[in-house]
Amino acid sequence: MSLTERRPVPATPLRTGPARPLRVLAAATVAPLIRWIVAADSVPGGTERRTGCDECGTPIGLAGPLRALSPLARCGTCGHRIGAPPATVELALLVSIGVLALAARPASETVAFAWWVLCVLPLFFVDLAVHRLPDRLTYAAAFGTWGLLGLAALSGGTETAGGTAWVRSVLAGLAVAFVFAASTVLLGRRGFGLGDAKLALSSAAVLGWFGWEMVFFGLMVAFVAAALTSVVLLVAGRVRWSGHLPFGPFLILGSLVTLTLT
Numbered sequence: 158m159s160l161t162e163r164r165p166v167p168a169t170p171l172r173t174g175p176a177r178p179l180r181v182l183a184a185a186t187v188a189p190l191i192r193w194i195v196a197a198d199s200v201p202g203g204t205e206r207r208t209g210c211d212e213c214g215t216p217i218g219l220a221g222p223l224r225a226l227s228p229l230a231r232c233g234t235c236g237h238r239i240g241a242p243p244a245t246v247e248l249a250l251l252v253s254i255g256v257l258a259l260a261a262r263p264a265s266e267t268v269a270f271a272w273w274v275l276c277v278l279p280l281f282f283v284d285l286a287v288h289r290l291p292d293r294l295t296y297a298a299a300f301g302t303w304g305l306l307g308l309a310a311l312s313g314g315t316e317t318a319g320g321t322a323w324v325r326s327v328l329a330g331l332a333v334a335f336v337f338a339a340s341t342v343l344l345g346r347r348g349f350g351l352g353d354a355k356l357a358l359s360s361a362a363v364l365g366w367f368g369w370e371m372v373f374f375g376l377m378v379a380f381v382a383a384a385l386t387s388v389v390l391l392v393a394g395r396v397r398w399s400g401h402l403p404f405g406p407f408l409i410l411g412s413l414v415t416l417t418l419t
Contacts, residue, residue, distance in 0.1 A: 187250060187275065188228070188246050188247045188250050189226035189227070191246050191250065191275070191278050191279050191282075192225070192226045192227075192230065192240050192241060192246050193217060193218060193226055193240075194279040194283075194294070195240045195241045195246065195279050195282040195283055195286070196217050196225065196239050196240030196241075197217070198279065198283045198291050198294070199240060199241075199282070199283050199286040199287050200287060201287060201289075202287075202289050210225070210232040210234065210235060210237055210239060211237065211239075212232065212235050212237040213232060213234050213235040213237070215232050215233060215234040215235070217232075217239055217240075225239040225240070228243055228244045228246075228247050229243055230242065230243045230244075231243075240282075241282040241286075245282070246278070246282065249278055249281065249282075250278060252413075253274045253278065253413065254274075256413050256416055256417050257270055257271060257274065257416075259417050260416050260417060260419050262419070263309070263312075265305075265308060265309035265312045266306070266309045266366070268305055268309075269301075269302055269305035269306045269308075269309055270302075270363060270416065272298075272301045272302060272305055273298055273301070273302045273359055273360075273363055273412075276294050276295075276297050276298035276301065276302075276359070277294075277298055277356070277359070277360065277409045277412075278409075279294055280294050280295065280298070280356060280405055280409070281405065281406045281409050284352070284403040284405035284406055285403060285406055288350075288401065288403045289352060290350070290352030290353065290355060290356050290405050291352075292355065295352060295355035295356050295358070295359070296355065298356070298358070298359035298360075299330065299355065299358035299359040299362070301359075302359040302362055302363065303326070303327055303330070303358075303359075303362060306322075306323055306326050306362065306366060307323050309323075310322055310323035322366055323366075325365050325366070325368070325369070326362045326363075326365040326366040327362060327365070328365065329361045329362055329364060329365025329369070329372045330357060330358040330359060330360075330361045330362035330365065331358070332361070333357040333360075333361035333372070333376070334354040334355065334357040334358045334361070335354075337349040337350075337351075337353050337354035337357050338351060338354040341354065346401065349404060350404075352405065353404050353405055353408065356405050356408055356409075357408065360375075360408050360409060360411075360412045361375075361376075361412075363412050363416065364376075364412055364415055367415075367419050371415050371418075371419070374415055374418075375411040375412050375414070375415035376408075376411060377411075378410070378411035378414050378415065379404070379407040379408045379410065379411030379412075380407075380411075382407045382410055382411065383402060383404055383407040386402065386407070387402055390402070
């Protein structure tokens with residue numbers, strides 16, 4: 158499917174039902190889980206996951222005060238900031254749900270893309286915080302997305318359903334991951350990280366479901382967004398030429414932008 162030839166959408170009456178409140182409810186239900194994952198995994202590589210507040214040790218899971226898992230993102234005991242900035246997870250989740258609704262894919266595909274979103278949103282914030290992409294999330298995103306898209310292919314009924322779409326999706330993930338991993342081997346810190354390669358297994362697979370042109374478009378969006386952000390941060394004096402900008406968030410952003418165009 159090309160960028161200029163969108164799939165025909167059958168005419169449907171304007172929906173005025175509880176769709177928007179349900180999206181808000183879904184975000185409010187899932188956001189605490191994402192906040193807990195972000196807080197737990199936003200630690201340097203090689204260290205154990207965070208289990209409590211860095212200041213007072215209050216547990217950040219369901220066993221402790223839940224204020225840390227709310228949009229306030231503050232320890233319920235001492236008020237110390239924990240995890241992602243206030244309200245950012247909730248906003249990102251609402252935007253992602255809106256993207257899935259705008260894409261208006263069949264239910265079997267939407268389930269696969271929703272799984273991908275739930276896995277990569279914590280990666281987005283963890284990578285921004287500590288420049289790492291935990292394997293437990295990148296592999297869950299990859300194998301879960303591949304498996305669910307495989308089920309969507311078996312269900313048939315759309316122009317992207319069938320074995321061809323699924324094979325292309327998996328090949329896209331493997332191909333982009335290979336290129337990223339090769340850059341790590343050849344260029345070291347100047348290349349992509351292995352975490353980026355593992356994230357590409359799922360993100361490029363989402364793009365590949367819709368065609369190779371979408372893979373290239375999504376990657377182009379990611380590269381352009383990363384380049385523009387780098388320039389802005391350099392001009393503002395926030396980073397140096399020798400600094401390293403995490404690429405994971407931009408890869409996720411490129412995939413989400415492309416998903417809205419399908």
